[in-house]
Amino acid sequence: AQSVTQLDSHVSVSEGTPVLLRCNYSSSYSPSLFWYVQHPNKGLQLLLKYTSAATLVKGINGFEAEFKKSETSFHLTKPSAHMSDAAEYFCVVRLANTGNQFYFGTGTSLTVIP
Amino acid sequence: KAGVTQTPRYLIKTRGQQVTLSCSPISGHRSVSWYQQTPGQGLQFLFEYFSETQRNKGNFPGRFSGRQFSNSRSEMNVSTLELGDSALYLCASSLERLVGPDTQYFGPGTRLTVL
Numbered sequence: 001a002q003s004v005t006q007l008d009s010h011v012s013v014s015e016g017t018p019v020l021l022r023c024n025y026s027s028s029y030s031p032s033l034f035w036y037v038q039h040p041n042k043g044l045q046l047l048l049k050y051t052s053a054a055t056l057v058k059g060i061n062g063f064e065a066e067f068k069k070s071e072t073s074f075h076l077t078k079p080s081a082h083m084s085d086a087a088e089y090f091c092v093v094r095l096a097n098t099g100n101q102f103y104f105g106t107g108t109s110l111t112v113i114p
Numbered sequence: 115k116a117g118v119t120q121t122p123r124y125l126i127k128t129r130g131q132q133v134t135l136s137c138s139p140i141s142g143h144r145s146v147s148w149y150q151q152t153p154g155q156g157l158q159f160l161f162e163y164f165s166e167t168q169r170n171k172g173n174f175p176g177r178f179s180g181r182q183f184s185n186s187r188s189e190m191n192v193s194t195l196e197l198g199d200s201a202l203y204l205c206a207s208s209l210e211r212l213v214g215p216d217t218q219y220f221g222p223g224t225r226l227t228v229l
Contacts, residue, residue: 034217043118043204044220090157094216101170102147102206102218104157 003027004093006105014113019063019078021108023091026072032094033074035065038107039087047089050074061085086112116141118207118221126227132193135224139186139207145169146188147218148180151202160203163188164210192226200228 007022025031033050048059055067061084065076074091091105119138127133139146147170148160159172163182180190186207192199202225206218 032216036220041225043222044206046217046219049217092218101159101162104149104159106156 003095003103004091004105006089006091006108008108009106010109010111012111012113013081015083016080019076019081019085019110021076021089021091021110023065023074023076023105024072025074025091025093027093027095029095033065033067034092034094034102035059035063035074035076036090036092037087038090044090047076081110081112083112083114086110118205118219120203120205120221120224122224123222124225124227126229127195128229129195129197131195132191133195133226134189134191135203135205135226137188137190137205137207137221139188139205140209140219143207143209143219144186145208145210145216146182146186147206147208148188148190149204149206150174151204151223152200157204160190195228197228199226201226 004025013019035047036044037047038044047063048057048065050057050067058064063078065074067074089108093103121136145164147162150158150160160174161168161180162170166182177193182188202223204223205221208216208218
């Protein structure tokens with residue numbers, strides 16, 4: 001069973017316009033949720049994580065994500081895209097009922113058009 | 115604090131050979147996970163080590179193995195290399211706190227090319 005689904009494999013936005021990268025998870029338990037970014041030929045960098053303290057999570061570089069339990073979603077947003085945001089983004093869920101293993105989405109490639 | 119380091123960064127091998135990749139976690143981190151990343155399959159979990167014991171294992175053949183040392187450094191080994199093993203191998207470490215969600219921190223990866 002798919003634990004995390006990234007709904008778009010590719011997203012293209014113009015510089016200065018909002019970014020929305022969608023992620024849905026499936027879990028009967030309260031999950032830990034993360035967003036990572038990967039620039040070409042680099043490792044993964046943590047953008048933000050959901051810690052259950054607040055449903056709106058702010059991360060680095062102006063990104064934020066909102067945990068919506070009723071929709072089992074954890075979408076990543078940014079008000080204004082920058083050229084440097086062009087990268088691959090991964091939504092990750094950690095499930096306590098599976099030995100705390102991390103499950104990665106298939107990734108969303110973000111293109112920013114000048 | 116130094117991040118996760120992986121050596122070597124690039125490696126070229128031929129089919130049938132074996133390879134060993136190394137990962138040094140962030141100081142104090144006790145869990146190390148390995149992932150394979152390819153354009154076709156995306157990020158796939160290989161295995162996780164904690165306190166020198168394999169705690170989780172992905173769906174990879176027995177040619178892929180790993181170990182963790184008492185200082186938390188980890189190595190993964192791939193024997194009898196196949197062309198399809200060409201990939202970016204990523205290592206990630208986490209603190210394994212007792213309370214609250216943990217976070218994985220990734221190294222830059224080792225790019226393995228099998229010819």
